Amino acid sequence: MFTLTGAGRFEQDVKKSRFVAWAGPVNDEDEARRFIAAHGAPDAGHNCWAFRVGALHRFNDDGEPGGTAGRPILQAIEGQDLDRVAVVVSRWFGGILLGTGGLVRAYGGTASSCLRAMAREPIIAFATLSVACAFADEARLRAALAALPATLVENTGFTPAGVLLRVTVPCGQVEEVIRKTADATRGQAEIQRGDAA
Template identity: 40%
Template structure:
């Protein structure tokens, strides 16, 4: 089970005279993550270290801090909270006192972890689109039943013999719905799997 942020959040901390501002964002694409990073980088600060995770893709950057002391600890914090589709940027304003490698790991990774702990998380759902044709007599039954499978009707297209429906439903409910539909239609309704696709969102 994976989670993302309900909304952007931030946490400001002071550690041995350095200020650390942790900002965490929900992201809908890799491109969105890069756009946010470029915007934040325009702010004057000593370092803008970050990590993001978007499904199978991830990236982290130490932005001038010693290798392995910032970006990777931030990514570890994201993964430690079972988060996905999340970007975390930790901005540092150096206060004149060096923290050492261990101190940096604790500052960056700890700040990211605390920000995510304080954030409101929402479960990411793997949604599946299913398209099928049903006769007129079954349409009201299906329309009344879809909510029991946490499904939503995305599109209706009527023709002389009935209606082509496209549903959006959680992948975990897909087989249950197909079995129910097969039973209700006595096996006459076929699912168009070739036109189905999935996406992760909340």
């Protein structure tokens, strides 16, 4: 899956109606709704939108016939393997009726063209590890983690014999980080896996 690296715009005319799409990265539903509110055109006849954040997806036809605008925009997002993305397409009516098929093509095509033209980056899932180690092993463990694709989030506390550390790791490299952590602490560290993010 991919997300966008920034916001972008695409505009086209379809049978004298003007369609303007804005798309951008979002992290949650509140951010998606703020993006849609900020990029919908107040003077447009319709501001139709869709967003996807993980399993959560929403769309709105904003007065267009049901299923002719919001769903095609969502399909454009999903069809390009995008996640954490919001798209709003504004329409100014040009005097020629497009029909339901024409609306589906116009809204979906405008959203799709906008998304295709934008820079994207892969979405990397992260896991959190809680590591308990002896005071004597802490410096070695920190040095080992610094050389790995792991981020020491914080020192979360102490045990009678040592410290508790929280480490964020790309999911695909959890086993390597666990192995290196065990090596750095001579197998004495206690490691617990947390939720992926």
